[in-house]
Amino acid sequence: MHDARLENLLGAAALAINDVMLADVHGAGAVSGSSAAALVTLMESPGISVTDLGKRVRLTQSAAVRMVDSLAAAGLVGRSPGAGRLVSVNLTPSGRDTADRILAARARSLAELVSALDDAEREAMTSLLAKLLARLYGEIGDSNVLCRLCDRAGCTRSAVCPVGQAERDRKA
Structure with a gap:
């Protein structure tokens, strides 16, 4: 669509x-x-x-x-x-x-x-952004480029980084 x-x-x-x-x-x-x-x-x-x-x-x-x-x-x-x-x-x-x-x-x-955003909207947005970032990794192909201005500790404190996971999946 x-x-x-x-x-x-x-x-x-x-x-x-x-x-x-x-x-x-x-x-x-x-x-x-x-x-x-x-x-x-x-x-x-x-x-x-x-x-x-x-x-x-x-x-x-x-x-x-x-x-x-x-x-x-x-x-x-x-x-x-x-x-x-x-x-x-x-x-x-x-x-x-x-x-x-x-x-x-x-x-x-x-x-x-x-x-x-309220809590439910934040949770939904987190899920959607993780999916979009994994897709963007497929386009860009380099987590160091995609996450060049990221607070990496903040991203991985409570979950797996979607970009890092996409990179590991590609290498597997």
Whole structure:
């Protein structure tokens, strides 16, 4: 069944949610959306290469280098030699604090949004979003990209992450 209204509502909501969330994230970290995602990614994957970090936040190699240069100049990340020609990137204490503020701002904006739902609606939305995220994993194929600005502990505290499960299912 084709439901143009549902698709339109979903598209408008997705865009508006992203706008609100990223505005709050930017305010908390004073960095771009890509840089915010990079800081959060480095919390989960310290020491990854500039190249891998760029892939996870969907930047070209040259754009990733410029982003890391900017984050290093701001004192949020440091570089160290990795294997071969690779350079690993790690958060500084200031970078970790900024990443924590980014995740807190993201959580506040999303909590405010879902406060309009009652308990039954929240449960239904949780189930529907889990299903949509598993489907999106099939499209994107990389949990690190899909969950680049996620509070991973928050997602897995009381249930299995649908993206992680989709990834495990694909590998099985």
